Amino acid sequence: MVLGTIFVVDTPTALQHEVINSPDITSAGGNSSNTTSDNGCKVCLGLGAVRYNLLHSSLRWTSAILSLPVGYLIDRLGNGRSAILLASLPFLGSVLFAASAVSHTPITLAMYIVMVIGRILLAFGETPLCFVQGRVVAHWFSEESLLPLSFIILSQRGGSMLTFFVSATIADKLGFGVAIWSGTCLCGLGVVSAIFLALTLRKVQTNQNSQKTDINYTTLADIKAVPRTFWVHVCMIALLYGQIISFHANLPEYLLLQYGFSATTSSYITGCAILPFLAGPLVAIALSKTHCIGVLVTCAAAVIIPLLALLGFCPSVHPLILTISFGLANCVTELGMWQVAVLLVPSSCFGTVTGIMYFGRKHRRRTYFTSGRIFTTEIQHTGK
Template sequence: MSPPREPRNEVYFISDNYSLSNYNDRQVGKGRRTRVRKATMDPSSCSFRFIVLFFNCILTFGPYFCYDMPTVLQNELQGIPNKTCESHEIVPTPGECCEDCTGLSPAQYNLLFAVFSWVNAVTVLFTGFLTDKLGNRAAVLLYSSVTLFGTSLFAVTTINSLRSTSAMFPLMLIGRMMLGSGNGGMRIVQDRVTAFWFKDKELAMAFGIMLSFSRLGSVLNFFVTTYLYDRFGMAWTFGAGAGLCGFGFLSAIILSALDRHGIRQLGQEEQIALQSKEVRVAHIRDFPGLFWLLVATITLFYSAVMPFVADSSKFLQDEYGLSKPVSAYTAGVVYDVALILSPVFGLTLDKYGRRGIVAVCCTGVLVPIYLTFLFTKLYPVILTVTLGLSYTLAAISMWPSVTKVVGAAYLGTAMGLTTCILDVGRGISNLIVGKLLGDVESLTEAVKHERWSHVLIFLSCNSGAAFFSSVILSICDRCKYDKLLDKPKPRDPDKYLPESWKEADPLLGESNPAIN
C-alpha cells in the first residue's frame, strides 16, 4: 500500500464570481469548483503585485528621461553650428557656437514641448477606448513601441548628415509627437494595471511609487545628460535616451506576461473580456461638477509649473549666472523631491486624507515662488525645493482624487479626458512662454531680464488662477459632496453618478478579495 499523500496547498475558483480563495483559510461556497495547483508566483500574494508594479513603473522611466533631455541641452539645441558661424563670419559669444549645435530658435525649442503636450492631448481621448478594445497587454506593447520609435527618430535627427538641414526640425517634431502619443497611452495603461492589482490595498502608495520612478528618469537626466554630451556628443546622448525606451519595451513584454499569468490564475480572463464596457460620449456630460473643478485645478497648476521647469536651466544661467551643470542640477531638484517623497506623501494622504486642503496649499505657494524669483535674488535651490514640494503634493493629492470622484467603470475615460485638457493647457502655456522669450538668442542682459520678467508674471497669473480654482474645489467638496476628497477612507463615488450607470461592472473588474 502506497503511503498517504501529503495535502497540497491548493486554491479553488468559483465560476459564479471568479473570486479566488485559499482552501485552508475558508470553505468554498456553492458553485462549480475547479481545482488548480498553486503557481510559483501566486497572483494572490503581496509579492506578485509589487513585482507587477515594478515592471509597470519601468514603462515610463525612459520616456520621462527623454522628455526632459532638451531642457538640459537647451544651449546646445539653440546654439549656432560651427559651420554656420564660419560661413557667415560670426564673432560668437562664449558658448554660442559649437560643433554639434542645432541652431533652434527659442520658439522652435519651446515647440518641442508644445507638440508633445498637444499630441498627447489628442491621443489620450482615444487611448481609454483603444485600451478597452485591445486589452492592457496588447496596448502596452503598442504604446511602448511607438515611444521607442519616436525617441530613436529624434536621436537620428542630430547626426551629422541631418543636423541643421531643412529636414531636421520637422523630423524632431515627428519624434516628439510619437513620444507624446506613446507616453500618454502608457500612463493610461499604468493606471489601469495599478488600479486592478492594488484596489483597496496600497493604492495611493503605488501611485506614489509610480510617480517616483517616472521622476527618477527626469532626475537622472539632469545629472547624467551633461556628462554624456561632453563625453560622446549630442547624437549618442539622445541615442542613450532611446536605449532607455528600448528597456521600457522589454519591461512591457514582461509586464504583459505577468498580467496574463496573474489574471489566468485568478480565473478572470474571460470575465474581463466579457465585461469590457462601451462608454458613450454622452456620459461625459454627466460627470459631477467636482470632477470638472478638479480638471481645471490640475490643468492650471501644471500649466504654471511645467513650462518653468522646461526653461528653468536657461533661466538660472541668465538670471543667476550659474554654470550649465549647476543650473541643470538646481532645476532637477524639483524632480528630486518628487522622487524621494512621493511614496511617503501617498501613505500619509491615504491615512489622513485632506486632499482638498492640500490642493489649496500646493497652488497657493506658487505665486510667492514666482514673485520671489522676480523681485529677489534668493538662492534658487530654496525656491526649487519648495516648488518640488508643491509639485509632489499636488500630483499625489489631485490625481488619485479623480478615482474618488468618478466611478470605477468610467475611470479610463475620466483619466483620458483629464490628461487631454491638461496637455492642451500645458501646450498653450509652453507656446506663450516661447513667444514671450522671443525668437532672437543674442540679446543684451537688460532685454533678457525684461523677457524673463514677463514670463514670471505670466506664470504668476496662471498660479493665481489655479489657487482660485482649488479654493472653489475645496468649498464645493465640503458643501455639496460631503467632504469626499478629505476623507481618508474609500468612499462610494457611484452615488454621484446617474442611476443608469450604476448597474455596470467597473472596467477594471470588481474588487479582488483574494489579492492580499
C-alpha cells in the first residue's frame, strides 16, 4: 500500500539535481541564493534550494498535524475502510505532483502551488497508512510481531530504495516525465492493494462468523492505561529521528557538490542507505532471540552520531560505507520502535497512540528543514 507513496515522496530527492537547478542562475525570480548554477541538468525545474526544502516541509508539517486526528480516525473506521481512504488520497496527490512537475520548465508559481498541494495529499499515505499496517500487525501478530514488522518496514523503505535506484536512470534514459509518472502508477497499485486488504479482512471476519470488528472507540481512559514506559519511548523516538529526513532530503546534492559525483551516482549512494532494510527479516530474527531490544536500539542511535560527523568532516572516508552503516543503524531503531509499540500499546487504541508517537517524531523532524535549507544554500556558494 505504501510502496508507491514513498516512491513519489522521495522522487524529488532522487532527482534533486534536476529539480533544484535552473537553466539560468537568475531565472528563478532573479534571486541567485534560490538557485544553483547549471551543472548539466536536462530538465532544470529551477525550484532552488529554498523552494525545494519547502516542498519537503509542506509534506512533513502535514504529516505531523495529521498524526493525531488520523490515528483516532483509523480506530473509528477500522483497518479496511481506512486503508482504502488513505491510499486514494496519495494517488490523487501523485497525479497533481506529476502533472505540475512535467507541465512547464522552469516551474511557474501556479504550478509550484499545485505541486505543494500534491505533496500535502501524499502526507495522508506517507504516515497514516503506516498506522494501518502497524495496526494490522498488532491485531494479527501480537505475540510474534518482529518478523511481520520487518516485512512491513521493508515495504515502506522499498519505495525509497526503488526511487533512488531507478528514478535517475529512467530520467536519463527515458525522460524526466516517465520517471515522475511511474510513481503515480505505483500509487495506483497501492489503491488496489488497499481494496484487496479490505476484502480479505472482511472475508476472514465472515468465515469466523464473528460479530467482532476492528473498529474501536478510543477513550481518554484507554490512553491513560498505556504504560508510562511507552511515553519515555516516544520521547526517545522524537529526539532520534530529527536527522533522518535532512539526511535523505539533501544528501544527493551534497555528494554532488562535496565529492564531485554525478547526479545518478549521488542518487545511488543515497539509496544504499535503504539496502540494509533488505536484511530486515534477518535482523528481526536476531533481535527476537537476543531479548535486549532497548540496549541494541540505544547502541544503534549512538552509532549514528559519529557516522554523520564522518560524512560531514572526513571526505577521505567513502560516503558509500557511511550511508550503508547509517541504514543498518536506522533499520535496528525502526524495528525497535514498532516492536515496543506493539508490545506496550493495546490493540484497541493502537491507531490513536501511535498517532501521538508519530506526532512527536514528525514534529521533531520538520524543524531540521531550516538547517537543511541554510546548509544547501551555503555549500553552493562557499563549497564548505
